[in-house]
Amino acid sequence: MAGSGEAHLRGGEALLTVRDLVVEYPGEKGTVQAVSGVSFDVLPGETLGIVGESGCGKSTTGRAVLRLNRLVRGTIEFKGEHIENANPARVRALRREMQMVFQDPVASLNPRRAVKDIVEEGLVIGGMAAAERAARAATVLAQVGLDEERFADVLPRQLSGGQAQRVAIARALALNPTLLICDEPVSALDVSVQAKTLNLIEELKAAYELTVVFIAHDLGVVRAVSDDVLVMYLGKICEFGDSDLVYDRPAHPYTRALLDSVPLIGSAHGFTGPALEGDIPSPLAPPSGCRFWTRCPVRRERCAVVEPQMREVREDQYVACHFPLVDGGSPEPAVSG
Ligand code: ADP
Numbered sequence: 073m074a075g076s077g078e079a080h081l082r083g084g085e086a087l088l089t090v091r092d093l094v095v096e097y098p099g100e101k102g103t104v105q106a107v108s109g110v111s112f113d114v115l116p117g118e119t120l121g122i123v124g125e126s127g128c129g130k131s132t133t134g135r136a137v138l139r140l141n142r143l144v145r146g147t148i149e150f151k152g153e154h155i156e157n158a159n160p161a162r163v164r165a166l167r168r169e170m171q172m173v174f175q176d177p178v179a180s181l182n183p184r185r186a187v188k189d190i191v192e193e194g195l196v197i198g199g200m201a202a203a204e205r206a207a208r209a210a211t212v213l214a215q216v217g218l219d220e221e222r223f224a225d226v227l228p229r230q231l232s233g234g235q236a237q238r239v240a241i242a243r244a245l246a247l248n249p250t251l252l253i254c255d256e257p258v259s260a261l262d263v264s265v266q267a268k269t270l271n272l273i274e275e276l277k278a279a280y281e282l283t284v285v286f287i288a289h290d291l292g293v294v295r296a297v298s299d300d301v302l303v304m305y306l307g308k309i310c311e312f313g314d315s316d317l318v319y320d321r322p323a324h325p326y327t328r329a330l331l332d333s334v335p336l337i338g339s340a341h342g343f344t345g346p347a348l349e350g351d352i353p354s355p356l357a358p359p360s361g362c363r364f365w366t367r368c369p370v371r372r373e374r375c376a377v378v379e380p381q382m383r384e385v386r387e388d389q390y391v392a393c394h395f396p397l398v399d400g401g402s403p404e405p406a407v408s409g
Pocket of ligand 1: 097106126128131
């Protein structure tokens with residue numbers, strides 16, 4: 073994963089390359105600038121976590137990659153193929169390789185269809201024979217820990233949240249995808265079920281050799297599963313890099329404030345400063361310069377005027393801030409774009 077220019081954080085060929093992604097939602101009160109120029113790479117086999125407060129554009133980014141949103145601008149390359157302008161037939165074909173798991177498991181399943189039909193759905197579209205489909209459904213249901221005999225004919229409303237999310241994961245995996253985008257996959261589940269579901273995703277990631285984009289507002293959950301993490305604020309990336317570095321030595325004041333606002337077991341960034349002040353500004357009219365300046369505890373004049381560009385603060389860690397923090401502590405005067 074990398075964000076500035078064409079650099080790769082870990083080297084090698086990216087499975088997914090997103091550049092300058094812009095997504096907007098026109099509305100009665102104006103245009104919501106949901107994602108405003110986001111760039112990142114995801115390498116094969118890695119898990120990229122995307123974090124940030126609700127409304128910062130995480131879901132929109134994930135959905136745009138799957139071409140569920142119309143892009144205003146930007147490019148999306150998947151396995152070397154530009155898909156930002158792919159036609160509907162190509163997008164349908166790509167869905168076999170790129171699957172998504174959503175936050176609300178019950179709502180994401182067709183209420184009138186039995187579990188086995190839901191899991192087989194994509195295979196029907198793919199033209200697989202009935203007997204083969206049934207065998208495949210039984211296999212993936214077993215892999216997500218649901219006994220096929222017991223669950224095959226059950227309807228979504230008869231499932232618990234955790235079971236429904238297992239069905240949604242089985243449906244995604246039935247097609248043997250390469251990339252799995254998980255959008256808040258455990259935040260609607262009981263705490264007792266969250267860890268089990270995360271473990272399941274980890275196990276299946278290894279078994280299927282999946283590349284995962286894992287979106288969540290819960291910083292602890294994202295740290296537990298991510299190799300790299302990307303922190304978003306108001307439609308832009310403010311920091312990204314190796315997950316341990318970003319969590320233990322946050323360089324962006326926003327990342328540090330986010331980490332300060334939740335007690336994180338095992339967090340070593342060691343700063344006890346002011347948490348986030350004020351509300352998130354409206355995405356209809358984001359602040360000039362750095363979008364975070366209105367809430368930033370270390371802001372200076374320049375921040376409201378000049379938009380900071382992404383730059384490397386240390387190996388495997390990038391930040392878009394004029395005054396990044398040194399080892400999560402005091403701001404370092406810096407000259408940047
Ligand atoms: P997150 O996943 O980080 O919570 P989203 O990507 O869902 O953020 O939303 C980004 C911004 O876009 C928010 O201001 C949200 O209200 C707005 N938004 C999301 N979906 C729509 C939509 N379908 N129509 C209009 N605005 C939307």
